[in-house]
Amino acid sequence: MEEMNTENNWREEQNFTLVVRKPCFGLPTACPSCLPLYLYLKFAQLHFHLDFSSIYPDSDQIPYIESGDYVAYNNENGGVIESLKKDGIADLDAEFKSVPEWISTKAMVSTWLGDAIMYELWVGSDGSSAKMIYYPDLPWPIGKVLFWKQCQTVMLQLGITKDNAEQKQEEIYNRAKIAYEALSNRLGEQDFLFENRPSSVDAIFLAHVLLILQALPETSVLRNALLEHGNLVKYAEKHKMEQIEAGSSSSSVPQFQSGPSSSAPRKGPSNWSSKPKSKSKREKTKEEKTLRKRAKYFVAAQLVSVLLFLTFMNRSDDEVELDDDDGYGYDD
Amino acid sequence: MANSDEEKQSQTPPNSETTAEGDREENDVVEEDENEDEEEPEPPHKQHKSRESQLSEHRSRMENLFRRMQRERVNLRVHDLIIKGNTKTKDSIIEAELEALKNASTMQELLDAAGRANARLQQLEIFDSVKITLDKGPPELPDTANVIVEVVETSSPFTAECGAYSKPAARSWTAEGTLKYKNWFGYGDLWDGSVAYGPNQTSEVSAGVFLPRVKGLSTPVLARASLLSQDWQEFSSYKERSLGFSLNLLSTKYHDLAYNLGWRTLTDPSQMSSRAVRRQLGHSLLSSLKYTFKIDRRDSSMRPTKGHAFVSTTQIGGLAPDHRSLRFLRQEFDLRYAIPFGFYRAALNFGISGGVLFPWGQGFLNKPSPLPERFFLGGDFSPVCSLAGPTAMYGFKTRGLGPSEPRRQNRENSDGPGRDYLGGDLAVTAFADLSFDLPVKWLRELGVHGHVFAGAGNLSKLTENEFRNFSPQKFLESFRISVGGGVVVPTKIFRLEANYYYLLKQHEHDRGKTGFRFSFSPRF
Numbered sequence A: 001m002e003e004m005n006t007e008n009n010w011r012e013e014q015n016f017t018l019v020v021r022k023p024c025f026g027l028p029t030a031c032p033s034c035l036p037l038y039l040y041l042k043f044a045q046l047h048f049h050l051d052f053s054s055i056y057p058d059s060d061q062i063p064y065i066e067s068g069d070y071v072a073y074n075n076e077n078g079g080v081i082e083s084l085k086k087d088g089i090a091d092l093d094a095e096f097k098s099v100p101e102w103i104s105t106k107a108m109v110s111t112w113l114g115d116a117i118m119y120e121l122w123v124g125s126d127g128s129s130a131k132m133i134y135y136p137d138l139p140w141p142i143g144k145v146l147f148w149k150q151c152q153t154v155m156l157q158l159g160i161t162k163d164n165a166e167q168k169q170e171e172i173y174n175r176a177k178i179a180y181e182a183l184s185n186r187l188g189e190q191d192f193l194f195e196n197r198p199s200s201v202d203a204i205f206l207a208h209v210l211l212i213l214q215a216l217p218e219t220s221v222l223r224n225a226l227l228e229h230g231n232l233v234k235y236a237e238k239h240k241m242e243q244i245e246a247g248s249s250s251s252s253v254p255q256f257q258s259g260p261s262s263s264a265p266r267k268g269p270s271n272w273s274s275k276p277k278s279k280s281k282r283e284k285t286k287e288e289k290t291l292r293k294r295a296k297y298f299v300a301a302q303l304v305s306v307l308l309f310l311t312f313m314n315r316s317d318d319e320v321e322l323d324d325d326d327g328y329g330y331d332d
Numbered sequence B: 001m002a003n004s005d006e007e008k009q010s011q012t013p014p015n016s017e018t019t020a021e022g023d024r025e026e027n028d029v030v031e032e033d034e035n036e037d038e039e040e041p042e043p044p045h046k047q048h049k050s051r052e053s054q055l056s057e058h059r060s061r062m063e064n065l066f067r068r069m070q071r072e073r074v075n076l077r078v079h080d081l082i083i084k085g086n087t088k089t090k091d092s093i094i095e096a097e098l099e100a101l102k103n104a105s106t107m108q109e110l111l112d113a114a115g116r117a118n119a120r121l122q123q124l125e126i127f128d129s130v131k132i133t134l135d136k137g138p139p140e141l142p143d144t145a146n147v148i149v150e151v152v153e154t155s156s157p158f159t160a161e162c163g164a165y166s167k168p169a170a171r172s173w174t175a176e177g178t179l180k181y182k183n184w185f186g187y188g189d190l191w192d193g194s195v196a197y198g199p200n201q202t203s204e205v206s207a208g209v210f211l212p213r214v215k216g217l218s219t220p221v222l223a224r225a226s227l228l229s230q231d232w233q234e235f236s237s238y239k240e241r242s243l244g245f246s247l248n249l250l251s252t253k254y255h256d257l258a259y260n261l262g263w264r265t266l267t268d269p270s271q272m273s274s275r276a277v278r279r280q281l282g283h284s285l286l287s288s289l290k291y292t293f294k295i296d297r298r299d300s301s302m303r304p305t306k307g308h309a310f311v312s313t314t315q316i317g318g319l320a321p322d323h324r325s326l327r328f329l330r331q332e333f334d335l336r337y338a339i340p341f342g343f344y345r346a347a348l349n350f351g352i353s354g355g356v357l358f359p360w361g362q363g364f365l366n367k368p369s370p371l372p373e374r375f376f377l378g379g380d381f382s383p384v385c386s387l388a389g390p391t392a393m394y395g396f397k398t399r400g401l402g403p404s405e406p407r408r409q410n411r412e413n414s415d416g417p418g419r420d421y422l423g424g425d426l427a428v429t430a431f432a433d434l435s436f437d438l439p440v441k442w443l444r445e446l447g448v449h450g451h452v453f454a455g456a457g458n459l460s461k462l463t464e465n466e467f468r469n470f471s472p473q474k475f476l477e478s479f480r481i482s483v484g485g486g487v488v489v490p491t492k493i494f495r496l497e498a499n500y501y502y503l504l505k506q507h508e509h510d511r512g513k514t515g516f517r518f519s520f521s522p523r524f
Helices: A002-013 A035-043 A080-086 A100-124 A128-134 A140-158 A165-187 A200-215 A221-227 A230-245 A286-314 B023-036 B044-048 B051-071 B091-097 B099-103 B107-123 B441-446 B472-477
Strands: A016-020 A048-052 A064-067 A070-072 B008-010 B077-084 B127-136 B144-153 B158-167 B172-182 B190-198 B202-211 B221-231 B239-251 B255-267 B282-296 B307-317 B328-340 B347-359 B404-406 B419-421 B426-437 B449-460 B480-490 B494-505 B515-522
Touching: A016 A035, A035 A080, A035 A200, A035 A230, A064 A080, A070 A080, A100 A128, A100 A140, A100 A165, A100 A200, A100 A221, A128 A140, A140 B282, A165 A221, A165 A230, A200 A221, A200 A230, A221 A230, B077 B091, B077 B099, B091 B099, B091 B107, B099 B107, B107 B127, B107 B144, B172 B515, B449 B472
Parallel strands: A016 A048, B077 B144
Antiparallel strands: A016 A064, A064 A070, B008 B127, B127 B144, B158 B172, B172 B190, B190 B202, B202 B221, B221 B239, B239 B255, B255 B282, B282 B307, B307 B328, B328 B347, B347 B426, B404 B419, B426 B449, B449 B480, B480 B494, B494 B515
16 A cells, blocks of 8 residues: 555656647547547546647657656557556556456457547548547648548548448448447446446547547437447446546546556656667667768768869869859849 | 941850940950941942051041040930840840830940840840840931840750759758759740758759749749758757748849748657657648848858858748748848958958747747747858858857757667757857968969858747746857867868867757868858
């Protein structure tokens, strides 16, 4: 208990800042990749400040969390939630990792429901919701081009072409309906999906439900399918009130479990390092860098000597002063 | 004089300037022409008159004429303008350059205007040669002349050029190759496509059109579309890509007004940037008007020994109906002065440059200034040549001084996290440079000379309420100072320097280094 309190105090001192896309539709952030992380941190009772990025809608780095020199980006380690678990900052899934049903539920929510909301925002609707979420602060021409680009990207990702558009749509909606049915049965009258305690699956699913209910128009197929499951709607409203509107967790949310790696109090930033995003080219060793630098100097020296040679050869023919005289300008 | 049969010609070979002054020159030209041109074959009985007496008659007539021109006004006006030789080029383009001729009322004015018109037509770059001839007017109209303009259009409309230029937009010099297509539509239009490459993986692909005359405007119009990309990863952990369009609205000897519209994107593929840079990543729309006032009365831009120069550049961003475009105000100035000493061609050059940047619009006091618009000091080029605002600073590496922030921590890098140089909203630099010829004659002939110099500079942040903590005294006390000396080799394309720098004052995180280095400065 003492250990946990020490860790809690230490985590509070770290001044985490969560950078997400702007709030919209009555939600603290209306972006489908940002809201799950927000809710996860709320469930984990990690104190953080919110900051917004509104000029980079096509970035896969957002959302990210930072504290001093430490940064965890969305496109590293499988997501910010995984980075936080790996770095021992917030881990709600310690006891579920080996439960097959939990893993398959997470996979279903991440893929089927993730694809469904992506489809509905960019392809299935008129795009007005997506424009309000992603492009409110970008000037019109840029917003227009980026929106079109993102629509093409989503269609490519989902494998949608002109020929199979209807078929794909049916497939996506069907899968979503199956998922809602299964999750509604799983949830029952409980507060959380598994063992009545929060995990990352709850964060992801809750974000999905809130977005479907609040960000999509009333004509949306997904929205109407979700509304058929009263317990899911109640689940969303309850947690919304507790995590978002109240600003503090209710007593029914249990204390989170600390990370599994060691019981000793963790040290500071030296354990939080993250590898930079590795690119396709391999890392250069110091010797290679010196060699490249030397090669560059050599080539530059050759070029300069050739230019000097050419200049001096022509020097006798040219005047030293190469500047133009005050010629016949337009206002002479 | 109008009743005489004398013919005056003002003939100029291609690519040379015409001067209307100097009796001797005129005499030579006219005499030569007199010899070359005979109007009609002489009737047989006149052949008896000796050649020498004919020549002396002509000569005396010309001498009388020139004496008259020197002493009194020789009234003459233009009756008719005849343009020959233009198959593609529209008459209106050529006539527009000959306006001054129509208004001339004396012989002297006419010759002067003819010379200037000739030079202007050459400057259009669409003719291989231009010949302006003054012929006598119709006999019934005394004191008139006809002007005959004969042009030879370029046989090959394509030309290719390459060189090294400074690019204010790219904040560096670039080596550029250009392909030009001349006079496509016959309006003197010049189309060009160019590719430029420079340090920091600067690359630009652009296309432009130059129109010497657009209806109603007396100055040429230059429009350009470009795609520019620059890699500042090493210094500030970001890459910049800009798709832009620029339109030159006014371009005269002293004034330049241009409008720029651009879509700029900042990214960080390395994902190692500091917090301040992370907040600036993304897309922005730049819509700005830039006005430059320039006077350069130095005798040379490569090795100034006397004269002065002053440049002031004002840029206002955010001129778009959309309030979400980048809104800022940027002002920079340069002042240069060169004093000759008279021995060893020694000259003292000194200069001061300064700049300030501030955002405007709602909540501007709390907003940060746009990162690519900020001032950055440092780099291997000389402040003597550059008139591009506060950029050069002796002895410091590119973007090597000023406010900086630690980057994201990288456990694998045992040296500790690097730093991102963020530039400043207020920049001031000053320098003094004493140049002198070297005692070796061979080097003097090549233009190689020596110099000793001293420089100072500083950067400060003003935005995000930092201006409340700003004090001029602290700013002055935190100036970086460097001194040094070396050898300068001016070439056609650039100014090469081999210098030894000694840093007298620098701050903890600055990247200045005492030692020997080369520097390259392109012609400005």
